[in-house]
Amino acid sequence: MSNPEVKAFFDEATFTICYVVSDPATHHAVIIDSVLDYDAASGRTSTSSADQVIAYAKENDLTIDWILETHVHADHISAAPYLKEKLGGQVAIGSDVTAVQSTFKGVFNLNDLVTDGSQFDRLFDDGDTFEVGSIVGRVIATPGHTPACVTYVIGDSAYVGDTLFMPDFGTARTDFPGGDAALLFDSIQKIFALPDDTRLFMCHDYKAPGRDVYAWETSVAEQRESNIHINKNVSKPEFVEMREGRDSQLGMPKLLLPAIQVNVRAGHLPEPEENEIRYLKIPVNAV
Numbered sequence: 001m002s003n004p005e006v007k008a009f010f011d012e013a014t015f016t017i018c019y020v021v022s023d024p025a026t027h028h029a030v031i032i033d034s035v036l037d038y039d040a041a042s043g044r045t046s047t048s049s050a051d052q053v054i055a056y057a058k059e060n061d062l063t064i065d066w067i068l069e070t071h072v073h074a075d076h077i078s079a080a081p082y083l084k085e086k087l088g089g090q091v092a093i094g095s096d097v098t099a100v101q102s103t104f105k106g107v108f109n110l111n112d113l114v115t116d117g118s119q120f121d122r123l124f125d126d127g128d129t130f131e132v133g134s135i136v137g138r139v140i141a142t143p144g145h146t147p148a149c150v151t152y153v154i155g156d157s158a159y160v161g162d163t164l165f166m167p168d169f170g171t172a173r174t175d176f177p178g179g180d181a182a183l184l185f186d187s188i189q190k191i192f193a194l195p196d197d198t199r200l201f202m203c204h205d206y207k208a209p210g211r212d213v214y215a216w217e218t219s220v221a222e223q224r225e226s227n228i229h230i231n232k233n234v235s236k237p238e239f240v241e242m243r244e245g246r247d248s249q250l251g252m253p254k255l256l257l258p259a260i261q262v263n264v265r266a267g268h269l270p271e272p273e274e275n276e277i278r279y280l281k282i283p284v285n286a287v
């Protein structure tokens with residue numbers, strides 16, 4: 001079995017890394033964690049990040065089979081519907097997205113939101129597999145940052161979403177609804193159980209003290225050895241105490257409110273009102 005070619009697209013506005021993961025033998029590919037640019041001040045979207053992904057897919061003659069989300073992102077809007085329209089592919093996420101939908105249906109009072117995950121083409125359970133040409137992809141449920149977080153293992157690479165960050169930055173926050181530091185610890189043990197030389201690709205990078213370039217690729221061995229929050233020497237109670245302490249200091253992501261209400265709909269904006277304009281909702285004093 002061959003290993004995939006990995007192309008990263010870094011969005012500095014949200015510190016998100018979107019990946020195109022392709023099988024060199026067949027040119028079949030998946031897109032992981034895409035970004036629709038959104039300017040909160042003006043309420044305008046733009047597709048310049050997604051268009052770079054489309055250009056790459058076309059230049060390399062890729063057939064996009066899957067448009068994957070590692071979780072319902074709270075810091076950027078997904079470009080999955082736009083990419084699907086332009087490139088094809090099925091949009092997929094972890095099956096516990098239904099729990100996230102139920103929570104935020106309440107927060108945003110989204111009367112029209114069905115909470116069965118049917119906005120997505122496929123809901124993945126722990127252990128499910130999918131194909132990227134001749135390469136097998138496997139899904140590992142890795143809840144903790146959110147209930148629906150998954151890691152995609154594709155050949156010798158894994159896309160860990162917001163479980164781990166680079167070893168010098170640590171781990172994801174666990175203070176969103178349904179987040180759980182103890183669960184995140186257990187999920188990270190599943191990633192640590194992958195082969196040592198598995199290439200690990202992060203969903204975000206914020207740089208780190210003493211590092212002034214962005215980075216997003218590391219390995220299981222490096223994480224186990226030196227992650228500042230959770231390496232082979234850190235116990236679960238130590239991790240939970242550290243994580244909960246840090247969570248209590250963090251401000252909300254800039255795009256939390258716009259992002260969540262769109263991403264629970266698989267990246268679809270709300271339907272236009274009778275004046276043909278789409279509106280997002282801001283709950284006041286509720287989050």
Ligand SMILES: N[C@@H](CCC(=O)N[C@@H](CS)C(=O)NCC(=O)O)C(=O)O
Pocket residue numbers: 014073074075162171172173204250251252253254255
């Ligand atoms: N400043 C960023 C923060 C985004 C954020 O909170 N990111 C989450 C992942 S969605 C996280 O786990 N951050 C960890 C941390 O900042 O320590 C923003 O406003 O978008």
Ligand SMILES: [Fe+2]
Pocket residue numbers: 071072073074075145162
């Ligand atoms: Fe996240």
